[in-house]
Amino acid sequence: MSSSGILPAPSQNTSTHFLTPIQHLIIIKLNRDNYLLWKAQIVPYLKGQHLFSFIDGSLPAPPSFLPPTSTEITQATLNPAFATWQSQDQMIFSALISSLFEMILAYMVKCTTSCEVWNTLECMFIAQSRARSMSIHYQLATLRKGDSSIADYYHRFTHLIDTLTAIDQLLPHHEALSFLLAWPRFRL
Known part of the structure; x- marks a missing residue:
């Protein structure tokens, strides 16, 4: 070393x-x-x-x-x-x-x-890993801003994206952007 x-x-x-x-x-x-x-x-x-x-x-x-x-027979x-x-x-x-x-x-x-x-x-x-990954994708798909601030919404969103990255399930940038900017998410 x-x-x-x-x-x-x-x-x-x-x-x-x-x-x-x-x-x-x-x-x-x-x-x-x-x-x-x-x-x-x-x-x-x-x-x-x-x-x-x-x-x-x-x-x-x-x-x-x-x-x-050829010289070794037993050992x-x-x-x-x-x-x-x-x-x-x-x-x-x-x-x-x-x-x-x-x-x-x-x-x-x-x-x-x-x-x-x-x-x-x-x-x-x-099996547990697949379920966890699917759960995070579901959470991303159903994430809503609701009464929370934009900063809180963005923090929840980035936490889910970071978790996917940490478990080697990197979401392509364009897909992450689609999740973030989906119109129904900002409805109250």
Whole structure:
């Protein structure tokens, strides 16, 4: 790791990168209601550390043992690339589970790799994530100014847009503008 704290991009070998302490960067711990916001913190953190390929499965574990040579008959040799991969994966695993509240952590006890943790969480929360996104879109579609000031109306509107952005559901500018300026919204 360089003195600036920036990690080099991973090369073909799977050298171990030491993670920046996650508890200083991930301020929202995962509970039953905030998966999309939690994920919006975790993904850039892991991508910034060049480690997302461990959890998305694109960097699978190398073989545990080296193939036997013709001179070796009985003794299997541990693959050093596997040992390095496993060490890095367990650091990611630890970082992930340290960002979970106890009620969610209980579902991770059978997981042994960071990819298994990630996939378990995705399965647990994918339906809830879709529902949350749909709920925010509905709130945008039904948002009315009513008796509130223009500033309050605009604040509610930008909060919904910002929430969509935070959960990786960026609304194109022209669509956001359509929601904001829809004529019936300003009726009392």
